[in-house]
Amino acid sequence: LPKKKARLFNKINTKIDLDSPKVATMDKLAAGDKKVYCRCWQSGTFPLCDGTHTAHNKETGDNVGPLIVSVEKAEE
Numbered sequence: 001l002p003k004k005k006a007r008l009f010n011k012i013n014t015k016i017d018l019d020s021p022k023v024a025t026m027d028k029l030a031a032g033d034k035k036v037y038c039r040c041w042q043s044g045t046f047p048l049c050d051g052t053h054t055a056h057n058k059e060t061g062d063n064v065g066p067l068i069v070s071v072e073k074a075e076e
């Protein structure tokens, strides 16, 4: 395959901000927050996970899943 086509087959991100040279996200968590971030690049609510990875794993035999981040509540 020509190099450019080979790169297309290796793309992970096929739908998020494709016009951007890099998809980067900043987010903040407050004490007591919990967020679930997508790592499969298939979520309809990217960068948050919407559970689409489950269907992706069933279809492909992959084993991807989200990053779950939480911040404990501050003690008073």
Ligand code: FES
Pocket (backbone or CB within 6 Å): 037, 038, 039, 040, 041, 042, 043, 044, 048, 049, 050, 051, 052, 053, 054, 064, 065, 066, 067
């Ligand atoms: S939808 Fe991508 S990790 Fe859940």
